[in-house]
Amino acid sequence: MTHNTPLSPRPLSHLTETAPPRVLTANSLREHGVSTAAADERCRPGGPWQMLLPGVYLLHPGPPTSEERLRAALLHAGGERSRIPAQQGTANRTDHAGGALPGAPGTPQRHCPPPELPEAMITGLAALTLHGFTGAPSLRAVDRIDVLVPRTKRVRSTGFAHIVRGHSLPDPEEVTGLPVAPVARALADTVAQLTDAGVVRRLLVESVRGGHCEAGAVVGELLRARLLGRPHVREAVDALVAENRALAEGLLYEMVFRHRLPDPCWNVDLRLPGGPVLGGVDAYWPDQAVAVELDTRSPRPHIDQDEQWSQYARKREVLEGLGITVVHLTPAKLRESLGQQAAIVRTALMTAVEREPAEYVTVTPR
Structure with missing residues (x-):
């Protein structure tokens, strides 16, 4: 075979016969020999794939899992790249540039710089659910997944992915392998969209009662988001302060x-x-x-x-x-x-x- 001989297309089994989540972007698929046209063809009615969001593909038929929806929203916002499973054993693992992956047998280990912070993170109600709030709905019941991105990032809300822009992003917390906004920030992004005073009060009180974060951190985020001018939010903060005091006294006893x-x-x-x-x-x-x-x-x-x-x-x-x-x-x-x-x-x-x-x-x- 000469150097000019075209390579045969790679089989798609290494993409579809792996454990979920199987959610990839068009760019990731192209890197592994699957053109956008080929991916779209597999997403036709009755096909084995489906497009969850523009340029984000689910590599199996049927409804996506909650985790797959979360990853799809992050991928749409450009905040996470899913790694493609290798076709061969770990001894021949290579990265996208063709080099051996760290940890592969027989390869020298080198110091890797710390990973950059993601440019997007889950926030809002979905984040509160991931943090374990009992007052937040289940992930299956969350119709819209909020994704926090920098203010200057060029991406739009579409489908179930709702883009929330921020002047400054907090350091995300890793929950189930996903970048998630800290509780106080996720609460502020949630409250910004709520008008039900009872729901706002329950979520704010649970943040302290459940030991998720400090009352001061919550109020600081609400102030940053300019939400304290809303009467139902001020009333919820009063309940938060009272709950914080009662819990402290209980711990002292x-x-x-x-x-x-x-x-x-x-x-x-x-x-x-x-x-x-x-x-x-x-x-x-x-x-x-x-x-x-x-x-x-x-x-x-x-x-x-x-x-x-x-x-x-x-x-x-x-x-x-x-x-x-x-x-x-x-x-x-x-x-x-x-x-x-x-x-x-x-x-x-x-x-x-x-x-x-x-x-x-x-x-x-x-």
């Missing part, structure tokens, strides 16, 4: 009882005898003069964060000036390391005998 700390006085105000209130704390051990305060500052932007922190700092300075040890805890610390936070409080209680006696203060319920 759990910390005390699970780790067998002495019973404190719960939710009390401290004051000097005959004097003004020094401030409220969430838990107080009078015999050891140890107070615990939860940092549940409102994440709502219309309340000044710096001023709130200044109030925390001033109160702590006054209490510690009276010999009271103040342990400052956040909801995130309690969720991530309950035992470690209990150890901090236990240490403060045990070392009380080593400190100078605190000033006498009266304790009253808040």
Whole structure:
């Protein structure tokens, strides 16, 4: 055979006899010897393939799976390239440029640069479903798949793929092998399309109740998306703040009882005898003069964060000036390391005998 002898077409079995998902773009098919005309021919009525979106092919008949729809939406947005299975064994694996793939037997290993961040990621309701939100519909019930892309990317919404443009994209999280927007961003992109106040409230509350993310991160994304001017969103944020506080208090109770700390006085105000209130704390051990305060500052932007922190700092300075040890805890610390936070409080209680006696203060319920 001479160098001018044309190559015979590659069989299509290596494309169709593999595990799903079998979703490829026209460009990927051309790289493996399948022209666009040949692909379109196989998509005729009764054919073995079908076109899910313009230039995106499903290599089997019948309805696509949820994963195949997700991958098709990403491929349409140019955010993911599916790897073509090799025709031969791994010993002869090659990349699209003809070189041996890393990890193939008998090939030298070389350092590969970290992969670039994808130019598209799943967001909206489909992303919340992938993150495990019980209030989000199943993937089969999601008619439209939102895909977040850079603002300048040239791609349009079509079929079930809905393009959401952003000035800046967050780092995606990998869920079931797919790039997915972080919870807070996916929530904001979802809320932007919802008018049902009850649904918005349930999703926002679940984000904190389910431990998916911090309340401040959610509100920050809602502010960035300019959604806080909508009355039903503001009401949902109020519910989010209340839920965040209630969950933090519940974790504090759990910390005390699970780790067998002495019973404190719960939710009390401290004051000097005959004097003004020094401030409220969430838990107080009078015999050891140890107070615990939860940092549940409102994440709502219309309340000044710096001023709130200044109030925390001033109160702590006054209490510690009276010999009271103040342990400052956040909801995130309690969720991530309950035992470690209990150890901090236990240490403060045990070392009380080593400190100078605190000033006498009266304790009253808040």
